[in-house]
Amino acid sequence: MNQILIALIIFITTLVFVSLEKINRTVIALCGALLFILLKILNQHEAFLAVDFNTIGLLTGMMVMVSIIKRTGLFQYLAIKISKLAHGNIFYLLFFLSIITGILSSILDNVTTIILIVPITLAICENLEISPVPLVLSEIFASNIGGAATLIGDPPNIIIGSAAHLSFMDFIINIAPFALILLILLPFFVRLFYKKEMAQNIKEAWERVEKFDEKKAIEDPVLLKKSLMVFLLTIFVFIFHHNLGLEAATVALAGATLLLLVSNIDPAETFLEVEWSTLFFFIGLFVVIAGVEKVGIIQWLSDKIITLTKGNFTFTTLAVLWVSGISCSFINNISYTISMVPVIHNIGAATAFNLNPVWWALSLGACLGGNGTFIAAAANLVGVNILKRQGRIITFKDFFRIGLPIMLISIILSSVYLYFRYLL
């Protein structure tokens, strides 16, 4: 009983402090993990075994690859090229920038996508003498939607893919088409919200954007060719990784190693750009959840959910979707997903459900919940901070007014999608 209480206190304190972001989230997760070991709820060996190195390896591999490809200027090139398709129509500009953000975010992490796309958007808006706010907010929402589309797009998917043995193609077949629909609908919704801004005429100033020379954004054409070849090869292997009997981490780390080999870039330099803090955050959380699981809290929670949903599969799936969406608007979606994985495994073991729709519900809820508030996802904070540095202050309320409806609409649409595709 004492152990259960202690585990519960450590777990809830960790979750609350991680979400408050007053103290560095990695430090909090590591403190939580260490407390479980120091208080002898877990021993060191159990803690090591609790870390899902498939998730850690996949994240590390992708971080290394993206840090190298980023140097080539490819993403800036793509953003400028696609923006030019707007031909002086402000809504088309919003549309194309949102779509490219969503697509890039499905292969890059959301924060990197925002750091790459938002400055280009600012440059375009400054030249057009328009406010960047609607476009940047739309890009933030698009990055969270795009991230939901693939196994490598957003950390919750990496965790779910690894825990449920879902492949890159499983995500492409089950989530990507729906994410694409959401992505296409997004600019229309943003337009409704920013009617005045979207009615501005940018035709005359458009000439300045037309003058942008996207080719000059390419900084290293040789590295670009090498990076593109390795990246496309990695994506190709990702498509077949289950058939080849390869784990996702192996594919990502092989891609990263091959890119280091052909690019001849000093690994020490590349490793500086790996977000070690994020990786240790994951490690800490895996251990915290293992502690909570060991004392039986996860089992208890799973039993309660089964009792509450009376074993009704449709209800369980939709409940996971909605609870995830709303929870992840306020608490960190990585810690939420890591906590939910063993719960869902237990539900599966107790009910003999085909769990796949439940995993999709968790993925959609955790990723799309990120749009609810500006504290919900790291990409939101990064985007809002870039705007702040330009003197455009977006308050919690400003973000919430548009973010919450977008989150709710996307969760409603997800319910319809899941119901008709898997639950009917």
Add this chain to the structure above:
Amino acid sequence: MKIKEVMIPDLTSVSANTPIKEVVKIMSQQRMVGLPVVNSDQNVIGIITESDITKASLPGYYKELQNPSFIPDFDQFSQQAKKIAHLSARDFMTTTVYSVEEDTSRTEAANLLFRKHLRIVPVVRAGKLVGILTPSCLCKNVMEED
């Protein structure tokens, strides 16, 4: 050796109210990378450098861009530079000033210059400006020594 034997006994400085346009003119005429900002008692209250002014002349998004070379014209740089031309030194100066007393040893001053990557350091006597010290004048002094 003390810094007063090494420093440039140049008292060129600006007040906090000096317009940026004037600051840039003085820097360019005197070929200085920065200027001490003093009050009416000649006490050093800040320092303004070329780098502070260049940063302020760039449109905000330049600092966010990985590589801004795709932007072809100079318009926005010149617009922003014109905007700040009439603002005063106070708006862009650094108020945390690293200065050295004229009796400071060369070693101590060199340590400050190189560790903090400073390109210009005011030399003061009881807080009042008496000269400036730059990495090149320090190196020149050392190299010309017997």
